[in-house]
Amino acid sequence: xxxxxxxxxxxxxxxxxxxxxxxxxERSFDDLSLDDWLSRFGRIYGKRHDKHTTEYxxxxxxxxxxxxxxxxxxxxxxxxxxxxxxxxxxxCSLAFKLDIDLSSLAWQKYGQHAPRPSWSQAAQPSLQEFxxxxxxxxxxxxxxxxxxxxxxxxxxTNSLVAMMKDVGDLAMLNRKRAPLEQITSKLAAILAWxxxxxxxxxxxxxxxxDQKYDDHCPVCTQTICDTDVCHPFKTMYVSFxxxxxxxxxxxxxxxxxTFGFKTLVNSxxxxxxxRDLSASLDLISKSDAACVLLPSDPSKQPAYGQVFxxxxxxxxxxxxxxxxxxxxxxxxxxxxxxxxxANEQIEVTPYRDVNNLKGLFENYLQILQDKRARTSQSxx
Ligand SMILES: [Zn+2]
Numbered sequence: 001x002x003x004x005x006x007x008x009x010x011x012x013x014x015x016x017x018x019x020x021x022x023x024x025x026e027r028s029f030d031d032l033s034l035d036d037w038l039s040r041f042g043r044i045y046g047k048r049h050d051k052h053t054t055e056y057x058x059x060x061x062x063x064x065x066x067x068x069x070x071x072x073x074x075x076x077x078x079x080x081x082x083x084x085x086x087x088x089x090x091x092c093s094l095a096f097k098l099d100i101d102l103s104s105l106a107w108q109k110y111g112q113h114a115p116r117p118s119w120s121q122a123a124q125p126s127l128q129e130f131x132x133x134x135x136x137x138x139x140x141x142x143x144x145x146x147x148x149x150x151x152x153x154x155x156x157t158n159s160l161v162a163m164m165k166d167v168g169d170l171a172m173l174n175r176k177r178a179p180l181e182q183i184t185s186k187l188a189a190i191l192a193w194x195x196x197x198x199x200x201x202x203x204x205x206x207x208x209x210d211q212k213y214d215d216h217c218p219v220c221t222q223t224i225c226d227t228d229v230c231h232p233f234k235t236m237y238v239s240f241x242x243x244x245x246x247x248x249x250x251x252x253x254x255x256x257x258t259f260g261f262k263t264l265v266n267s268x269x270x271x272x273x274x275r276d277l278s279a280s281l282d283l284i285s286k287s288d289a290a291c292v293l294l295p296s297d298p299s300k301q302p303a304y305g306q307v308f309x310x311x312x313x314x315x316x317x318x319x320x321x322x323x324x325x326x327x328x329x330x331x332x333x334x335x336x337x338x339x340x341x342a343n344e345q346i347e348v349t350p351y352r353d354v355n356n357l358k359g360l361f362e363n364y365l366q367i368l369q370d371k372r373a374r375t376s377q378s379x380x
Contacts, residue, residue, distance in 0.1 A: 163193035241295035
């Protein structure tokens, strides 16, 4: 490895520090240090990412990097710029989530013995004029200087390919639970590639990040992103009990699809092993919303699986986007959940029959759709 974590100071309190935050917002983006950007993305998205696993966030970073491919092929700088800003935003969010002091680690990695590609003949350039870079522009200048010889041979496209390799490595290292320093080394590398691509295209990363994000989430325009309205709602986790009749299953799946959701269905409501638990968790972590149909008589079968699912949905997704339905509120699993987990304020919606279920569910989906439409209206 190119650096060790041992000597690195911990990143000063990554939780939102209102004083430094105010300070950061007063200054123009030109003056924001890399740490300031990290805090800024932590403030905008930290609440939202609390609900997300590291795996999910890495998969989003992979998506963002992949979205660079088309504009890069057509050399469309106007499209590349906001996508590159997104890659930077996810890199910061991941560093914030993992409590990584990205600037110190990047400085350790590139400040002295910067790793060089195998084909490179370059010696370490003289960096006397550099102390640890502070602003993003300083960082861009610094990384460009470190790799000035290599950059003569690099194109933006092959830099993107190299960045994709590092993003792939990051996902693999995280999946294998590699030591944190290997993961942080990859994040630093992704930052370096982001700066390199900007440099090769003669874009100023600080400017393009500021243009897209400024001090707020570009989608909901709020300084702290509101999950309920902002999250790209695409996927719904759906779970049925073993006694859910087919007609009720069709109604749920149909309505979800009418409102544009792709559904991930857990086919095993019964809990037989810890593997079932992790399968549910995996599906829930890939979802933006959830609908769980509870059995009315849990004594007929062990319903722990669905108790676990309902709680996991509540903790991993925004509560407003989790819908639990039970045939009879006064008995069964619904009653059990509401009583035992009163602190979680679990709410189970009772329904009489299949038509009633359809009406209630579509009503919830409509409320959500209206709320989102109002938000996008107010942005215009
Ligand atoms: Zn938002």
